[in-house]
Amino acid sequence: MLIELLVSLPFLGLCTILSDVSDALGILTPPILLFWFYYSQKLTLSKNYFDEIDGVYAGFAKPVGPFSQNKGVHAGFIMNIVETNTNGYFKGSFDYGENQYLTQEFTPKYDLVRSGAFTFFGKIDYKMYKDKSRHPYNLNENRTYQGILYIVDRLDFPDEFNIEMYVKMEYRITHFREMQTFKFELIKDSPLNSFELPKSFTLYKRTGVVFEPYENVKIAVFNGTTLVE
Structure with a gap:
């Protein structure tokens, strides 16, 4: 039992790390997507404007x-x-x-x-x-x-x-x-x-x-x- 626990500890640690990374990505994803949407929209709209000049x-x-x-x-x-x-x-x-x-x-x-x-x-x-x-x-x-x-x-x-x-x-x-x-x-x-x-x-x-x-x-x-x- 002790041996199984010791063997599973690294796996549990990895799962914890992956869970933390997933939570961080979940927090960061909306701002990143919002920024990318703004950037792509600005590129498209600015090109339309410069084409008018x-x-x-x-x-x-x-x-x-x-x-x-x-x-x-x-x-x-x-x-x-x-x-x-x-x-x-x-x-x-x-x-x-x-x-x-x-x-x-x-x-x-x-x-x-x-x-x-x-x-x-x-x-x-x-x-x-x-x-x-x-x-x-x-x-x-x-x-x-x-x-x-x-x-x-x-x-x-x-x-x-x-x-x-x-x-x-x-x-x-x-x-x-x-x-x-x-x-x-x-x-x-x-x-x-x-x-x-x-x-x-x-x-x-x-x-x-x-x-x-x-x-x-x-x-x-x-x-x-x-x-x-």
Whole structure:
């Protein structure tokens, strides 16, 4: 009897250990499953969001000038975001122009006073929102996301580089998702930058409707021709 008890002791100890492990797993499993569900949902939802960002955006802005007269002056952007990855990094280019409408001897004349094409990359952060019906044209109901846009001289960076050498301007981004609108606010301007841009502006995504900002900016500012499309 004693011998059987001694033989069974290791087995009983193993059973106790296995029981403790099972209890621990039972306690840990719900949080682990909850975390995995949250993580997988965030991956799926963030990918859906980042897939929405690519496209052409446009909007009018306050002219930098100066102009001989402020009448008939239009300034604006046409931006093309060509690629956004699953981590929220994006890249593209935009046109900025300032066009002045003049009348010479009763003949209308459009003069593109200042214009430039720029390259950029940026990062926008995703966050989860409660799923509910939202009015797309009520900014208070829009889901908003924050990020940074960097205007750079080039994107073909060498293997070893200091990004500060190539960044000309930095803008803070606010993205209104349902309205498909980006708001930009200048936060840093390099002393090496020779082309001044507006300190703040808002761009709206091209959707194909009549009289949208894209069509108006393309005609009023760029006379129907842009470089970034």
